[in-house]
Amino acid sequence: MKNACSLFLAATFMCATCSSAIAEEKKATVAFESLTLEVALELAQATLEKCRSDGFQAAVSVVDRGGSLQVALRDRFAGPHTTGVATRKAWTALSFRTDTLELSKATETGEAWAIRRVENALPLGGGVQIRKGDGTLVGAVGVSGAPGPANDDVCAKAGIAAIEDKIAF
Numbered sequence: 001m002k003n004a005c006s007l008f009l010a011a012t013f014m015c016a017t018c019s020s021a022i023a024e025e026k027k028a029t030v031a032f033e034s035l036t037l038e039v040a041l042e043l044a045q046a047t048l049e050k051c052r053s054d055g056f057q058a059a060v061s062v063v064d065r066g067g068s069l070q071v072a073l074r075d076r077f078a079g080p081h082t083t084g085v086a087t088r089k090a091w092t093a094l095s096f097r098t099d100t101l102e103l104s105k106a107t108e109t110g111e112a113w114a115i116r117r118v119e120n121a122l123p124l125g126g127g128v129q130i131r132k133g134d135g136t137l138v139g140a141v142g143v144s145g146a147p148g149p150a151n152d153d154v155c156a157k158a159g160i161a162a163i164e165d166k167i168a169f
C-alpha cells in the first residue's frame with residue numbers, strides 16, 4: 001500500500017508538471033519588461049549631464065524594449081542632426097543586441113558588413129544596450145554630439161550606471 005501511494009503521488013506530480021509545461025507552450029501572448037518613462041528620463045538626463053561635465057553638447061535618445069523612441073533630449077548647442085543620430089544608435093544597439101562601438105568594429109570587414117546596409121542601422125559608437133542585473137534587455141540608449149564615437153559611448157555608459165540600482169533586480 002505504501003509503494004502504491006508513493007507511485008500514485010509520483011505519477012500525480014509528473015502529470016501536473018507535464019500539463020503545466022504543455023500549458024506554457026500554448027500561451028498566445030508573451031510578456032517582456034521595459035523601462036518606465038520616469039527611469040528612461042532619468043537615464044537620459046544622467047547621460048546628458050555626463051556629456052556636459054566632459055564639455056560636450058550632445059543629444060541622447062532612449063528606446064524601449066521594442067525599439068520605439070521613449071525619450072529624446074538635445075542640449076542647446078548640439079547639432080540639429082544629433083537627435084536622429086542618437087536615436088538610430090540606440091535602435092541599432094537594441095536591434096542587433098550589440099553595443100554600437102563593438103558593432104562598428106565587427107561591420108568593418110567580413111560578413112557583418114551587410115548590417116551597414118540595413119535601413120536605420122548606424123553601427124557607430126554611442127549606442128549601448130540597457131540590461132537588468134539578470135541580463136534581460138530592457139532598452140537602449142544612444143548618444144551623438146561628443147567628439148568621437150568613443151566619447152559618446154562613455155556618456156551612454158555613465159547614464160546607465162546612474163540608474164543601475166533601479167534595474168539591478
